[in-house]
Amino acid sequence: MPEIKCPNCGTVFTVDKSDYAEIVDQIRNAEFEKALADRLGSALETERAKTQAQEAQMRAAHENELTRIKAELEQVRQEKESEVTRSTASLRVEIESLKGQLQQAKSEKELAVQDEHSKALVAINELQNKLNLADTEREAALASLKLEQNTALEAKNQEITDAKNSLLLLKSDHEIQLRAKDQEIAFYKDLKARMSTKMVGETLEEHCRIEFDRIRMTAFPRAYFEKDNDAKTGSKGDFIFKDFTDDGIPFISIMFEMKNEMETTATKHRNEDFFKELDKDRREKGCEYAVLVSMLEADNDLYNAGIVDVSYRYEKMYVVRPQCFLAIITLLRNAA
Numbered sequence: 001m002p003e004i005k006c007p008n009c010g011t012v013f014t015v016d017k018s019d020y021a022e023i024v025d026q027i028r029n030a031e032f033e034k035a036l037a038d039r040l041g042s043a044l045e046t047e048r049a050k051t052q053a054q055e056a057q058m059r060a061a062h063e064n065e066l067t068r069i070k071a072e073l074e075q076v077r078q079e080k081e082s083e084v085t086r087s088t089a090s091l092r093v094e095i096e097s098l099k100g101q102l103q104q105a106k107s108e109k110e111l112a113v114q115d116e117h118s119k120a121l122v123a124i125n126e127l128q129n130k131l132n133l134a135d136t137e138r139e140a141a142l143a144s145l146k147l148e149q150n151t152a153l154e155a156k157n158q159e160i161t162d163a164k165n166s167l168l169l170l171k172s173d174h175e176i177q178l179r180a181k182d183q184e185i186a187f188y189k190d191l192k193a194r195m196s197t198k199m200v201g202e203t204l205e206e207h208c209r210i211e212f213d214r215i216r217m218t219a220f221p222r223a224y225f226e227k228d229n230d231a232k233t234g235s236k237g238d239f240i241f242k243d244f245t246d247d248g249i250p251f252i253s254i255m256f257e258m259k260n261e262m263e264t265t266a267t268k269h270r271n272e273d274f275f276k277e278l279d280k281d282r283r284e285k286g287c288e289y290a291v292l293v294s295m296l297e298a299d300n301d302l303y304n305a306g307i308v309d310v311s312y313r314y315e316k317m318y319v320v321r322p323q324c325f326l327a328i329i330t331l332l333r334n335a336a
Contacts, residue, residue: 169334176215177327204258205238208293208325215326220333222246228255228285237281243333252336254329255287260295271296271303271319272310279314289332290317293325307331 004013004023015023205227212225224242239256257278261269271294282290297303307328308319320328 169330172219173327173330176219176330177324204260204293204295204322207322208239208256208258211326212329219326219330228281230285235277235281235284237278237285240285240287241329243336252289252333253287254289254291254332255282255285256291256293257281258293269296271300272313275310275314275317279317282317288316290314291328292317292319293322294319295322 004015004020005011006013209225212220216223216225220243222244224244225239228236228238228240230236237255238258241252241254241256242250243252244250255278257274259269259271259274271292274292274294278290278292281287294303302308303319303321306320307324310317310319318328
């Protein structure tokens, strides 16, 4: 077995092969690591010295460049100062010259300026007077224009109000006509079925009275509509309509005659059979218009079309069906 002697104490040890090999490996590894550490330390020191040398070289180059730039800047500054000094001296000479010229010109201009100032004051006063006059005229024109605009606006507003009132009146008239037509149709269907020949005319008169009274206070608050009971002249109509102004002055009058007959009546009358008597009643009672409210000639397309003007036969005379009774009053009244 191998023997190993301690180098310190001289003692000899006996070890087997495996222990010996392990001891040899430890010695080799320790020597290798020491050699590696020494080599790495030397390399790091060499690299550090190289880096420091490069840094010193770069600092020296930078300082040299900075010194050169400072020198160039100082040279430029000195050149600029010299140039400014020369320019300043030249400008001072020029300024002094200009001051002299300005003073001379100022002296020469003072008298001219005073004269021009006086003229300018006169011109300013004249312009101010013209401006004041123009302002006065403008204000007057604006006031006149405003008055005209207000007048036109009031007229336009009145026109709009009148148009609205006319439209409302036309709408009311139309509604009255439609309502009257519907009522007349229902009324006469029942009327023909149950009334005698004598009662037909009286019932038509009563119907017209009721229809008028229904809208009297709405459409004709100052109107008069009553039976014609004055027979002093020998004849009379059925109703007289009159309307008055706010001052109580009559401005329209209508003589009404109501005519109807049953389908079973043997004698059939025509509307024109009553024109002459109606015209006579109108004239004797001093009425302006005459209106025959008629159910006669039920199949006549002329009379069934609406309001029929028969003034070509008798002056200011009209024939209407009962459904147009209120419409003819409204039409003639609005035209008066």
